[in-house]
Amino acid sequence: MHQDFLKPRLDGARFSEHSIPLELLKDFAALEEMLIEVAKWKFRQAHPDSKRIQRNFSKGLELHLSGVEDGSAIPSIVMMFAGLSPAENATYFEQARTDIIDAIACAEQGTTPRLPANLLGYFDRFGRGLREGESMEFSRPDGSTTRLNPEVRKSLIRSAQVDVWTEEVALRGKISEADQARQSFELELRDGTKLKAPLSDQHLSTVLDAFRDYREGAHVLIQGVARKDRQDRFKEFETVEHVSPLDSLDVILRLEELASLQDGWLDGRGLAPKPEKLRQLAALFDANFDADLILPHLYPTAEGGIQAEWSLGDWETTLEIDLATFKGEYQALNLADQQSQEHDFDLTGVDGWKSLNDALRSVGGAQA
């Protein structure tokens, strides 16, 4: 038998098709572990004279995902139990659910959560899969709601007083060291930080290739879970899920490089592009630039913007991007017949990017 237990509403672009990425199921598995431990804590509070938690405390009780409802995406989590009614201990699970949601609400409101620090430590894994702009919304008994998002999770982890915590990351860098005997390698970030990472068989050849080409500037993208300290600095990789060699024209890598420019970069003149605007442009590019198109060369402009350029046969094509407005001035010139195409694109929305993609395709911008 089962009964409804929890229906958090997931909000964000990844959930807009009323589906949930499989990788987020790890977060719900962590939530189940957290619920059991918080339920045991509630039991101990209710039975202060009991020295031990009864064996098989959670036996017969399991949380299952029974479906995904509409409304961005709402996973329907039910409590499964043997027999016709839930076991006696089920009540502690319900209290645990309330306390966990209360803790999220406290963090969201900037107050101290009441859960003990060791139990708040579970937020290291529960909520880790949420990206910027995503959240899980929980209903509270009084009818209000509260949201767990990356910022709230960070606040909960700070309350947990842990020295090291983890984050799902996608980091670009060079492989400065590879040790096959110890099955590890080091990723060197742009700022010189070196992160040790486990080296598994499935990533071995990619890692060794990038290590060999270190001096030629070979970069890779590592996706996995990284440990951070309380100062929010990366320490090392806990797990590595993907290692991907990067194109030498990788847009995000180049924009990261241009973020280090200072005002006066052009022989005493030249405004530096603002790093937060470059991050915004990188995200827009990542989300909207068609994968089959040839990547541009990217350069700073003297006015603090970015100019993307493509040399496509007889066509010389530029896109000058004003980072204050994300307006792009596009110009393609055919050097053989002097034919010219000029457009202004609004790069804040998908329509502008679609027009850019189409314009590039029309001058031979698609990869063969």
Added chain:
Amino acid sequence: MTPDTLLLRQIHPNFVQEGRVTSQAFRPTPKDEHRLSVDNGDRMQAKAAWARFTSDPACSSVGVMAVSQAECAAQNLPVIEDGSPYQEHCSIDFSTFEKKEVERKAKVLSRQAQGRGWLFVACGAA
């Protein structure tokens, strides 16, 4: 100056990515008063032009590219032998053209210069 005279242009390191130079290197910036600074290649070697330019600690260059006087003339761009701030200095005058036209001409000059290749590359650069 003859049509074959090469006009030497210093290339800023941030104007090069993976060996490719931006067309911005071949048009004046808004603060250049519509004139692109070059050196007369008949009167100065590329290496010497680079050495003079980078002797000012505020100025950076990874090397020298060039367009010819004839290539400028084909784009209706006058080359002025202004001799200021030093004798070999010249300016390519974009002042009669509006922004989009300037960009078109810069694309043509850039392709021609890159087809010609580097005349001088600083050690360890480009």
